[in-house]
Amino acid sequence: MVITSLENEKIKSLVKLQKKKYRDLDNKYLVEGEHLVIEADKANVIEEIFVLENEDIKYDYKTTYVSYNVMKKLSTMDNPPKVIALCKKNNKNEIIKDKILLLDEIQDPGNLGTIIRSSLAFGVTTIILSEKSVDLYNQKVLRATQGMYNHINIISMNINDAINYMQNHNIPIYGTSVVNGVDASTLNSKEKEKYCLIMGNEGNGISKDILAMCDKNLYIKMNDKVESLNVAVACSILLYELGR
Template identity: 55%
Template sequence: MLITSLENDKIKKCLKLRDKKYRDLYNEFLVEGEHLVIEAYRSGLLEEILILEDEVTILDAPITYVSNDIIKALSTLETPSHIFGLCKKKEENNDLGKRILMLDRVQDPGNIGTIIRSSKAFGIDTLVLGEGCCDLYNEKVIRSTQGNGFHMNIVTGNLMEIIKDLKDKEIPILGTNVEYGEDIRNLTSRDKECFCLVMGNEGRGVSKEILDICDKFIYIEMDSHVESLNVGVATSILLYELNRK
């Protein structure tokens, strides 16, 4: 099938998927470019390929051919890709494992993307995104993760409720605090086996109600006159240390 009209229902839906509201409604999202389409395919999330007429793909998925005008309309890049993937959202696994990272109102898509890549790199079982975090299926987040997020368990929800469940399972909640925290280098192997690390908003940090119920605080040793590290960097260094044998 070749689609040439922007009024086509499928194309209209694909364009709507730029908004979180419609991604939530349809439980779908759109990815652009061969690398991301392949990653979505490998993760079993790819439902359909939209590809420029006359182009080919070796992926085993339903294919819709589209005109150059449609490609341009769908693209969010300066140089549009010739292939898009219509994908279903990944199912959330409620078994969070024992090495959990939780983000409280982290809003920058680049930071979320960086943190997903580092979570994969340093053996995190589940990433929990609280209300107020940037949407996982935001196009910039997906681009910045290069598809890594498709391969790990990421759940969304109310952080206070999830923390309550974790406490019932005796998983320690870790916050960060430079003044009365413990140097991350002094954590024991036992500390590193089982934890839920909470990291917070770029400007405001972790919300008070969560800090109040943390079981332990840690910090990264550094020159004292620097205000703070980028949240993606701070999280990554903590995960790197928590993965240190």
């Protein structure tokens, strides 16, 4: 059987998952396209899959075939994919080990996804998203992670609670600022053993209150004609240095 009607109740409930509100309510999200579905399969988070009619895509999950129009409705992309998976959110809430990246209100989905890839590449054990960050399960975020969000511990937490946790567990907190900053390339191995690196919002950086609670401020040595790097680039270079 192929679902062809946009009025189908199941399709209508899946389309709602394009909004954070419904992803939070249902504790579920969609991933689009073969690459992300393969990664979600490896991570064992798939509940059900939806395949474009006449496509030969097989998984050991309940599979529903849909028409092109239905797939287009389910998808957030201009060119709808051949497969979409309904996945269960992994509502982790525990900080794992002590190489921590704390993202304070990152807004751009591409930046968050890119940072998740870099975090996995350079040994971060937990990513903490502050409350006003872009939603991890936003389709653009998932795409930019290339599925890597499944392989790293990502949790949501109030930023002050997170900072309290670091202070109680003797994890040094590193902010980013040129003023009174330390060149990140000069950190010694003890300073890289455990850390909580905080990266601020694209427009405003880290707030003054938060900066005041940092044990160290890091900076990246560069040409002074440039005011700042893109936040995903700056974060990745700092993690690269911390991971060496």
